[in-house]
Amino acid sequence: MSATATRNFEEFLEAHLGQELLRFTTAGSVDDGKSTLIGRLLHDTKSVYEDQLAAVKNSRVNRAANGHVDLSLLTDGLKAEREQGITIDVAYRYFSTSRRKFIIADTPGHEQYTRNMATGASTADVAVVLIDAKAYLREGKLLPQSRRHTYIASLLGIPHVVAAVNKMDLVDYAESTFTAIRSEFVEFATKLGLKSVTMIPVSALEGDNVVSPSTKMPWYDGPTLLEFLETVPLATSDHSGPLRFPVQLVVRPDANFRGFAGQVARGILRQGERVMALPSKKETTVKKIVTWDGDLEVAAPPQSVTVELEDEIDLSRGEMLVRAGDEAALPKVTRRLRAMVVWMHEEPLVVGRTYLAKHTTRSVRATVKAIRYRVDVNSLEHMQADHLAMNEIAEVELETNLPLFFDTYAENRTTGSLILIDGLTNATVGAGMIAGAVSTEGGHGSQAALVVVAGRADLAERLRDALEARGQRAVLVDDALIPDHALTAVVRALDMADITAITARQLGADVLATLVDATQGFAEGGVVVGDGLPEDEILRLAGVRI
Amino acid sequence: MTQTVALESDTILTPARLNHLQALEAESIAILREAVAEFARPVMLYSIGKDSSVMLRLAQKAFYPGKIPFPLLHIDTSYKFPEMIAFRDAYTKEIGAELIVHRNEEAIAAGANPVTLGTQNCCGLLKTRSLLDGLAEGGFDAAFGGARRDEEKSRAKERVYSFRDGAGQWDPKNQRPELWGLYNSRLRKGESIRVFPLSNWTELDIWLYLYAEKIPIVPLYFAQERPLVIRGGQLMPYHEGMKLLPGEELRTEKVRMRSLGCMPCTGAIRSEADTLPKIIEELLQFRRSERENRAIDHDEEGSMETKKREGYF
Ligand SMILES: Nc1nc2c(ncn2[C@@H]2O[C@H](COP(=O)(O)OP(=O)(O)O)[C@@H](O)[C@H]2O)c(=O)[nH]1
Numbered sequence: 019m020s021a022t023a024t025r026n027f028e029e030f031l032e033a034h035l036g037q038e039l040l041r042f043t044t045a046g047s048v049d050d051g052k053s054t055l056i057g058r059l060l061h062d063t064k065s066v067y068e069d070q071l072a073a074v075k076n077s078r079v080n081r082a083a084n085g086h087v088d089l090s091l092l093t094d095g096l097k098a099e100r101e102q103g104i105t106i107d108v109a110y111r112y113f114s115t116s117r118r119k120f121i122i123a124d125t126p127g128h129e130q131y132t133r134n135m136a137t138g139a140s141t142a143d144v145a146v147v148l149i150d151a152k153a154y155l156r157e158g159k160l161l162p163q164s165r166r167h168t169y170i171a172s173l174l175g176i177p178h179v180v181a182a183v184n185k186m187d188l189v190d191y192a193e194s195t196f197t198a199i200r201s202e203f204v205e206f207a208t209k210l211g212l213k214s215v216t217m218i219p220v221s222a223l224e225g226d227n228v229v230s231p232s233t234k235m236p237w238y239d240g241p242t243l244l245e246f247l248e249t250v251p252l253a254t255s256d257h258s259g260p261l262r263f264p265v266q267l268v269v270r271p272d273a274n275f276r277g278f279a280g281q282v283a284r285g286i287l288r289q290g291e292r293v294m295a296l297p298s299k300k301e302t303t304v305k306k307i308v309t310w311d312g313d314l315e316v317a318a319p320p321q322s323v324t325v326e327l328e329d330e331i332d333l334s335r336g337e338m339l340v341r342a343g344d345e346a347a348l349p350k351v352t353r354r355l356r357a358m359v360v361w362m363h364e365e366p367l368v369v370g371r372t373y374l375a376k377h378t379t380r381s382v383r384a385t386v387k388a389i390r391y392r393v394d395v396n397s398l399e400h401m402q403a404d405h406l407a408m409n410e411i412a413e414v415e416l417e418t419n420l421p422l423f424f425d426t427y428a429e430n431r432t433t434g435s436l437i438l439i440d441g442l443t444n445a446t447v448g449a450g451m452i453a454g455a456v457s458t459e460g461g462h463g464s465q466a467a468l469v470v471v472a473g474r475a476d477l478a479e480r481l482r483d484a485l486e487a488r489g490q491r492a493v494l495v496d497d498a499l500i501p502d503h504a505l506t507a508v509v510r511a512l513d514m515a516d517i518t519a520i521t522a523r524q525l526g527a528d529v530l531a532t533l534v535d536a537t538q539g540f541a542e543g544g545v546v547v548g549d550g551l552p553e554d555e556i557l558r559l560a561g562v563r564i
Numbered sequence: 565m566t567q568t569v570a571l572e573s574d575t576i577l578t579p580a581r582l583n584h585l586q587a588l589e590a591e592s593i594a595i596l597r598e599a600v601a602e603f604a605r606p607v608m609l610y611s612i613g614k615d616s617s618v619m620l621r622l623a624q625k626a627f628y629p630g631k632i633p634f635p636l637l638h639i640d641t642s643y644k645f646p647e648m649i650a651f652r653d654a655y656t657k658e659i660g661a662e663l664i665v666h667r668n669e670e671a672i673a674a675g676a677n678p679v680t681l682g683t684q685n686c687c688g689l690l691k692t693r694s695l696l697d698g699l700a701e702g703g704f705d706a707a708f709g710g711a712r713r714d715e716e717k718s719r720a721k722e723r724v725y726s727f728r729d730g731a732g733q734w735d736p737k738n739q740r741p742e743l744w745g746l747y748n749s750r751l752r753k754g755e756s757i758r759v760f761p762l763s764n765w766t767e768l769d770i771w772l773y774l775y776a777e778k779i780p781i782v783p784l785y786f787a788q789e790r791p792l793v794i795r796g797g798q799l800m801p802y803h804e805g806m807k808l809l810p811g812e813e814l815r816t817e818k819v820r821m822r823s824l825g826c827m828p829c830t831g832a833i834r835s836e837a838d839t840l841p842k843i844i845e846e847l848l849q850f851r852r853s854e855r856e857n858r859a860i861d862h863d864e865e866g867s868m869e870t871k872k873r874e875g876y877f
Pocket residue numbers: 046047048049050051052053054055081082083090126184185186187188220221222223224
């Protein structure tokens with residue numbers, strides 16, 4: 019930081035105040051050179067205090083070759099680790115340049131790695147995956163752990179992945195080695211569906227392409243790692259979706275003010291706009307967006323604000339304000355959901371057990387109904403499983419005691435994530451990324467329990483076939499053996515088995531009213547009355563994305 | 565800290581992207597609110613220093629237009645600079661915060677001091693013990709602290725919610741994983757959680773924020789001609805009742821404090837920085853970690869970690 023060179027310090031200050039924040043995580047296995055790389059970043063950006071550097075220089079431990087200062091010691095933390103010579107957890111480091119402020123979630127590799135990396139990755143904008151070029155040459159292929167780290171980065175929805183191909187000094191800075199790694203890595207990343215992948219050849223030990231461009235690799239004309247981190251665009255996808263404002267707290271200093279404090283999770287909150295409260299579905303208007311620094315006209319993620327509403331509606335912690343007037347833009351509301359779960363505790367997850375789940379500001383009980391499959395993090399194959407051990411990952415079906423209002427994790431990291439807590443020990447045991455509602459396969463809203471298309475037997479059959487074709491089980495319930503008054507019981511039984519009932523009966527208004535009433539209590543869905551609606555619309559309402 | 569600008573051609577307003585201080589502020593406010601919503605009886609550890617000053621401002625913002633919904637707890641070792649105590653009393657009164665002062669009167673009466681006890685034992689009695697007693701007396705299940713992860717190596721792994729067992733102790737191996745902004749506040753009787761809303765702030769962020777927000781701080785932070793003695797290589801500001809050791813002499817130099825601790829254990833640095841921009845400029849020029857000026861951390865390597873295990877912040 020060349021503050022001294024800056025003539026006008028006030029100007030420098032103003033520039034510094036406008037810096038953006040970028041969070042990144044580092045992933046690699048033991049000895050890939052992660053600590054050295056981070057030490058190098060801190061050292062070359064002059065982020066290390068003199069006394070800290072002196073302590074490292076005087077240290078009895080030095081694992082660096084060629085008489086280098088062992089920069090990995092700069093990031094070494096707790097006593098136990100110093101004794102064992104390994105790092106055991108997630109550590110956070112900070113540095114800034116004239117362009118950005120950086121938070122590094124440093125997650126050193128060893129057997130508990132998946133859990134640590136998931137933790138560090140959960141808030142990261144960028145993942146730096148280390149690949150040891152020398153080890154690649156030795157094995158002739160990417161190591162399984164590099165694949166694992168990249169998979170976890172994709173699972174945790176990190177917008178940008180950078181592969182830092184390290185120890186280039188040990189492979190004579192050869193372009194061919196880098197190219198071979200690049201083609202294999204890019205192919206793998208594409209398979210994972212990663213959107214942004216960047217490859218940079220570096221030597222953490224010698225400092226090539228970390229902060230300063232390398233003179234040893236003239237064939238590489240891309241950015242250094244730091245240049246990349248300073249310029250990669252920050253994702254703003256959170257701003258573009260529909261509004262989600264989970265209420266943290268009701269602020270009520272006196273009888274004249276009742277505000278709802280929270281952090282905007284998705285979309286843009288606007289003064290004067292219509293909003294709907296969930297789960298009550300009551301609508302009202304945003305009267306004011308209040309902050310200590312004055313009222314705002316708009317607020318976006320991750321701003322913390324307090325909302326005052328026009329009408330006195332029922333709303334408290336654990337509930338949510340969303341954009342009103344657009345059914346399709348509502349979050350999914352259901353008690354049965356699918357989530358990719360990373361297990362973080364020695365005691366395994368078992369099917370049938372009930373945990374506490376915290377999702378946005380809402381705490382509920384969640385029972386594990388099934389493990390759909392476990393992912394082998396090395397081969398990425400799907401395996402059968404009836405329990406989940408620490409550091410394992412699986413798609414799990416959960417049933418909660420109260421409905422959750424969520425988006426999928428792919429849509430929004432805040433409203434799509436949850437943690438699982440053991441109610442007895444209070445330990446945080448799992449992290450979940452919501453994949454969707456059970457049985458609607460990513461459809462809008464929840465699946466209908468019953469679809470009524472009065473007098474249109476042909477349409478009823480077409481609907482059944484269309485639902486089945488889209489993976490939703492459906493049956494016609496027009497058998498004369500089922501009297502109208504038994505319909506509620508039949509529909510309920512089918513709903514419990516995840517089957518949508520379809521009827522072309524002409525139901526009386528009273529029977530219909532009873533049915534609608536009764537299905538309110540179902541885990542999901544309700545009754546779709548298809549009178550006069552186009553076929554597509556009926557399908558959509560029945561829970562099928564078209 | 566919040567600003568909006570119109571970006572689109574029509575009249576729809578789009579919020580500007582937050583700068584790093586605004587992003588940190590938003591996160592800290594969310595943490596403060598979350599803890600207040602979930603804990604039965606939170607308290608804020610108020611040390612009078614610059615970090616506490618930032619934390620206090622964030623609390624004002626978090627619950628605005630309401631008042632800060634928890635008391636402040638100051639652990640007074642009896643060795644704090646008089647300027648600190650004066651500032652504490654005036655400022656908390658000005659903003660209408662509830663202040664609890666706790667002292668280990670027994671140890672103070674017995675004459676506990678760092679010279680005869682050693683800094684570790686003295687801190688143990690006047691800070692750690694006193695803190696644990698103060699928390700127990702108030703029945704607090706959560707305490708906000710102004711610690712930052714960039715302060716010291718062992719803090720780099722500290723959680724935002726730092727779990728303490730029934731004895732107030734910290735086990736680095738038994739901390740809960742923290743993902744996204746989802747904090748686990750579940751406690752059994754007797755257990756407690758230290759909440760660190762400033763976890764992701766650096767020393768530079770703190771100074772920038774104090775400057776941007778015009779937050780008042782104790783005048784000791786600003787350079788001024790002050791009487792002092794040189795002891796053990798440190799510049800120790802003179803205070804009433806201070807005994808000069810053989811060979812020591814009183815002198816006057818332009819100095820300031822980089823962090824505020826107890827008088828016998830906190831050294832000053834030579835400095836010309838008498839405004840916030842000058843302090844920031846100085847900070848960027850000479851890079852020494854701030855705790856170096858405190859005697860306590862240098863007794864042995866890793867001593868901060870030892871203190872934390874015992875219950876210190
Ligand atoms: N030759 C060479 N050695 C390196 C490089 N980066 C790291 N190392 C060495 O590799 C070993 C492991 O590095 P370290 O940073 O501790 O790895 P970590 O376990 O991933 O944190 C140490 O001996 C480092 O000095 C590099 O770019 N070139």
